[in-house]
Amino acid sequence: MPETKNTEFDRPGGYAMPKGATQTMRRSASAMREADIKLYGDQVARHEPSKPRAKQPKHQARNPDTRVYVGDCRDVLAFLPDKGSVDLIFADPPFNWDVPYDEWDDGMPRAEYERFTFDWLDGCIDALAPHGSLWINIPDDTAAEAVLHLKRCGLTMINWCIWHFRFGQNRTSSFILSKAHVLHFAKNPDDRIWNPDAVLEPSDRATVYFDQRTMAKETNKGMRVPMDVWYGQYWGRVQGNNKERRHGHHNQIPEAYLERIIQACSNEGDLVLDPFLGSGTTSTVARALGRRSIGIEYSAVHAKSAWERIVDLGMIRKGAAIGQSTAIFKARRPRPKGYEAPAAAT
Numbered sequence: 001m002p003e004t005k006n007t008e009f010d011r012p013g014g015y016a017m018p019k020g021a022t023q024t025m026r027r028s029a030s031a032m033r034e035a036d037i038k039l040y041g042d043q044v045a046r047h048e049p050s051k052p053r054a055k056q057p058k059h060q061a062r063n064p065d066t067r068v069y070v071g072d073c074r075d076v077l078a079f080l081p082d083k084g085s086v087d088l089i090f091a092d093p094p095f096n097w098d099v100p101y102d103e104w105d106d107g108m109p110r111a112e113y114e115r116f117t118f119d120w121l122d123g124c125i126d127a128l129a130p131h132g133s134l135w136i137n138i139p140d141d142t143a144a145e146a147v148l149h150l151k152r153c154g155l156t157m158i159n160w161c162i163w164h165f166r167f168g169q170n171r172t173s174s175f176i177l178s179k180a181h182v183l184h185f186a187k188n189p190d191d192r193i194w195n196p197d198a199v200l201e202p203s204d205r206a207t208v209y210f211d212q213r214t215m216a217k218e219t220n221k222g223m224r225v226p227m228d229v230w231y232g233q234y235w236g237r238v239q240g241n242n243k244e245r246r247h248g249h250h251n252q253i254p255e256a257y258l259e260r261i262i263q264a265c266s267n268e269g270d271l272v273l274d275p276f277l278g279s280g281t282t283s284t285v286a287r288a289l290g291r292r293s294i295g296i297e298y299s300a301v302h303a304k305s306a307w308e309r310i311v312d313l314g315m316i317r318k319g320a321a322i323g324q325s326t327a328i329f330k331a332r333r334p335r336p337k338g339y340e341a342p343a344a345a346t
Contacts, residue, residue: 025156026189033154039145041114049078049123058300059307064269065292066283066310070303073275073296074116077123082294086127087193087270090261090282092137092253093120099250102299117142118149120275125153127273131191133265136183137163137253143181150185158192159184163257164231167239182230184265193270196225198263202325202342208332210339222342226260226326234321243316246309249279249302256321258285263322266291280306288315 052071059068069076077083096113099106108116124134134155138146147157161182168178186192197220205211206222215221238244238252246252258281266272268290274282277295279302286293287310295310297303335341 029154029156032151037148037152040111041118044111044115047074047119049075052076061311066287068295068303068307070300074119074123076296077127083127085129086273087129088133088266088272089124090135091275093276095139102301104298114145121149130187133192134185135261138181155185156189158186159228161228164229165237167237193265195264199260201226204327206342207325207327208329210336215340232324232326234317246279252279253281255285255317258282262286262289277306280309283310284315288318
């Protein structure tokens with residue numbers, strides 16, 4: 001369909017601009033809550049939370065307040081004293097791919113795994129403050145179910161991002177897996193923490209095309225909010241001799257990933273929660289950025305290892321990936337004489 005002139009508002013060039021998915025989701029959120037959406041996991045009974053093994057955190061530090069609880073996150077979330085006041089949640093749950101996560105059973109029947117997913121998502125929703133955001137790292141085979149459940153719970157999707165990495169496991173039976181889905185939902189899209197200036201990167205217009213118009217802006221010259229496919233230096237899977245690597249942990253998320261989310265969707269002093277703490281990346285980055293944090297980990301062994309990283313080692317690459325260009329093409333022509341490049345691209 002050819003693009004038509006816009007008659008509703010004045011925009012340079014005069015062409016129509018789509019309203020986009022977020023505005024559409026704002027309008028449909030209440031309708032989705034009332035919709036009779038049935039999923040496979042609904043046939044399994046909900047988890048009835050029981051008081052966790054220990055009501056107090058297993059590990060705790062101050063300045064800023066950092067806590068790690070050991071137990072099933074469905075139980076810990078139900079009895080969390082901070083329930084309803086968490087500013088930001090990041091979750092990287094078990095994928096149910098038979099990974100040996102110490103005590104955790106990572107090979108549930110499909111319906112039980114979906115029910116488990118819905119239950120911990122419900123616990124996260126209850127933990128969030130009204131202005132809170134929820135981010136989830138999830139694979140292909142569960143992304144759709146997670147999205148539909150959150151929509152039927154009345155949350156609004158802000159972004160469906162992709163974390164792209166170049167180090168996927170080799171295979172010949174299908175295309176190589178090189179991504180995970182990064183789902184961003186909010187309770188109230190019109191009242192949420194959003195700090196775009198904290199995560200800006202040089203735009204292709206500035207670094208590839210040397211477009212003077214982007215350098216003529218009054219603010220953030222030559223910079224843009226990152227696109228919804230995430231990649232670049234320090235964004236790969238944490239493998240082998242990577243400096244961030246915590247041995248004994250599986251599927252470790254890079255610091256750059258959490259730094260972007262925490263900077264964009266929380267403020268200094270805010271409370272960040274991770275219901276599947278794993279190697280401790282979320283709390284490590286949150287503590288380095290002056291955020292309070294809560295981590296929940298099923299395995300006491302993994303929780304101890306994560307805690308050593310959080311309080312003793314700390315964040316290794318703070319700020320290293322912020323402001324880096326992600327252009328995939330070289331400059332199309334020599335830089336024009338007198339062209340002022342964005343500061344982060346020099």
